[in-house]
Amino acid sequence: MAKDINDPQSVTSFINKLDPPFAQLVETIRQLILSTSPDIAEQIKWNSPSFFYSGDMKPFAPKEYKRDIIVLNTRKNVALLIFPTGAIINDTTGILEGNYTDGRRMVTFKTMDEVKTKADDLQKVIRQWLALVDK
Structure with a gap:
């Protein structure tokens, strides 16, 4: 299977089109x-x-x-992080929301304070996800 291609410039271009305060949150x-x-x-x-x-x-x-860890949806000044396979994570932090039958889990951010408050927990669940990768 072909690997996904790292393309930071396309992500930067996407973020630059957002309203500046929200763009800062997403960045x-x-x-x-x-x-x-x-x-x-x-x-x-x-x-x-x-x-x-x-x-x-x-x-x-x-x-x-x-291979997909997170999709960052941007809707009405809300950053919605979707973990397509988030159900595999044993989330002891409580940060992951939802109980979807397809295995998705989500984290919602509306303010910079929420990002600061949830930063450690977010990184913890990402590291847990990475530890489960079938290498």
């Missing part, structure tokens, strides 16, 4: 995600900034989304 979340591990790369996928595991993995079916 802060972006840097928080990227700083969690050097194995995280980014691109635009599903019309949103998306973060994925960039290392080698065992083969898998494309619809399993095993």
